[in-house]
Amino acid sequence: MRLQETAYAKINLALHVRKRREDGYHELETLFAFVDAGDTLVATSAEADVVTTVGEFGGVLDNPFDNIVAKALNALPRPDGLAITLEKNLPVAAGLGGGSADAGAVFRIIREAYGLPDEWHERAAKLGADVPACVESVTCIGRGTGTELEPIDTDLGGTPVLLVNPREPLATAPVFAGWNGDDDGPLPEGSARDIMMHGTNGLERSAIDLCSPIADVLERLRATDPILARMSGSGATCFALFNSLEDRDMTSDRIGQTRPDWWQMKGKLR
Structure with a gap:
């Protein structure tokens, strides 16, 4: 098996901050959109999960215990291991949801190979507020911390x-x-x-x-x-x-x- 996915760069076309929450997070309303370019993930069958990072910004992700791709793999049940090579083209800590986009791409890879559990949205949200939106990577409105998604027809596709x-x-x-x-x-x-x-x-x-x-x-x-x-x-x-x-x-x-x-x-x- 060999599957390839693009981790599409996330942008916030609008981002309104409404209030601080008692849990330390913020209530948001945002319009998510996605660019048809980003990181690249290639997955192949393996006995155990392994993540290899390459690319311009690959050297930044040097902590295997804080790698969101590995966390996404651990979040989803499946019968086999996956070896994933992540080509990191998006800068880190850049407002593009790069790590969340990578996790979203892992979810799509596993969906194609094995299917996703019914509660995949909850599993995605535990990885990060942007991850649920990044799984589908389509224009949508996000509320709450960004995990409460509302579909919207886009008139901006191809811009x-x-x-x-x-x-x-x-x-x-x-x-x-x-x-x-x-x-x-x-x-x-x-x-x-x-x-x-x-x-x-x-x-x-x-x-x-x-x-x-x-x-x-x-x-x-x-x-x-x-x-x-x-x-x-x-x-x-x-x-x-x-x-x-x-x-x-x-x-x-x-x-x-x-x-x-x-x-x-x-x-x-x-």
């Missing part, structure tokens, strides 16, 4: 997207800790595009306070007149959506010439 990260990792917890406490209000109503255009990211100010290059990334993206440029999740990755592949690629080239040290990924919304 060209550019991801840019200043290569500065940004942990989620400090960004949420710096949230000013103001309720961002509910997500706007309407289509996915309406929600995106009239929504916001309530963590942007806190993230910029911790990682000032985010402001520079946003300024450069917005200067190219995209449909929208916004920070994803808790940062530091920002995204821009464009009307054409030419506009996207022109922006990518321009940023690459002036800031070759920044990480970029091009794709389209799924």
Whole structure:
């Protein structure tokens, strides 16, 4: 058996923080979307589970006890072991749900090979708030901590997207800790595009306070007149959506010439 899956990069087209919860988490309303590019996982049959990590950012995942791919394998019953090679193309601690996307890809691999248990959603949520959304990797609304999912028809599929990260990792917890406490209000109503255009990211100010290059990334993206440029999740990755592949690629080239040290990924919304 040999199965391959892409761990699609997650972006938050809008992210409204509503309140702090007593358990330390935050109540959110977010519009998840996914890019048709990301990490790559290849799985083959094995006597026991084993995870091998390669790729540009593979060296960051050097703790086998904190590897979410291994945790995802342990979370799902099956008769055989799997050897998984993870090509880590997405930066870590970047607001792209990279680890959650990897876990979601593991769930899809196991679903294809063996099927998933009925309570797979609960098992996914225990691995991380973004993991349930990443299993299906389709545009949807997330509430609660992000695990309460509501499907939405998307009118954004195929939209060209550019991801840019200043290569500065940004942990989620400090960004949420710096949230000013103001309720961002509910997500706007309407289509996915309406929600995106009239929504916001309530963590942007806190993230910029911790990682000032985010402001520079946003300024450069917005200067190219995209449909929208916004920070994803808790940062530091920002995204821009464009009307054409030419506009996207022109922006990518321009940023690459002036800031070759920044990480970029091009794709389209799924």
